[in-house]
Amino acid sequence: MISVVYFGTHHFSAHILESLIDSKLFDIKLVVTQPDRPAGRKKEIQKSPVKIIAQKYNLKIEQPETLKNYILPTAADLNITCQYGLIIPKVILDTAKHASINVHTSLLPKYRGASPIQSALINGEKETGITVMLMDEKMDHGDILKQQKITIDSDDTFVELNNKLLAIAPDLLIKTASDYVEGKITSQTQLHDEATFCKEFTRDDGKIDWDKTSEQIYNLYRGLTPWPGIWTEYNGQRLKLLEVKPAHEKVKQGKLISQQDKLFAGCAQNTSIEIIKIQLEGKNPMQAKEFINGFKNIL
């Protein structure tokens, strides 16, 4: 068995961790994840998805607030990280007997950073993939061990694409990690000149710019749904567009109109999007038809 210290926080990472456990090839000596934080309207303390998995398998857990001056209590053959959310100092990377390995959800050097899946969708990419790499002290900068490409369908949203990547990532990681420990893989330096970066998104990033075309807005929807979602202002209130698709109706830019039971919004260059599911500030989500029934007089 290969001993491992695992660093991770979010959902994708939790699945990766569980796959490592299931493979029975790895001995997870320690899981490092971000501290429990308040979330939701009532500010209830929530565990990270990775912590939940770690507890399910009774693994040892560490939740340092920061890794500055943090001393890893356990050394292992490999440090494996995925969506941990904090930069890991070189001192900690160097504790691994063989290497510190990272799983990243893009084809590096493209989309280094916090939101590779969302950003690829927003930019209308046709393909993306998984990169398994060696870590260095710069974010997503280390040498590449293995990559696997997948195609992005034009209707994939974050959920579908995330699932596609999740379907291939565990096997790629497990095989690459094992092969690396056995010395069967050589690493390859990234083409740093071609690197692009992506930031973490906030709700403001979901505000729709109606000067964009329906394709651009649809891509924004694909990348930011379900979180943080896309929205616009309507009568001074926030209107979330929970489900949309490109359409060909001619609608004045930035305007909402109803046609039979359907709802359309006008985008740039005479394009439009159909709104299928919608939520007004303070209200529950509703289908376009329900919205039309209730708000017909002001459409």
Place this chain on the structure above:
RNA sequence: CGCGGGGUAGAGCAACCAGGCAGCUCGUCGGGCCCAUAACCCGAAGGUUCUCGGUUCAAAUCCGAGCCCCGCAA
């Protein structure tokens, strides 16, 4: 005590501010029209107006308390 919107027929909303027969668009059911229809016409059923208390001749509406849903923020 973080800020704000909301709870009215199966759905989405109006009426509330300024108390006086609870209404609109759908859906459902029945009938009509039609070659036909999810279209159109006629009709019907369906309500403890979230709960409890208060004010009043009279409360969906005003006052007090509570429960629940949601948008921000974190």
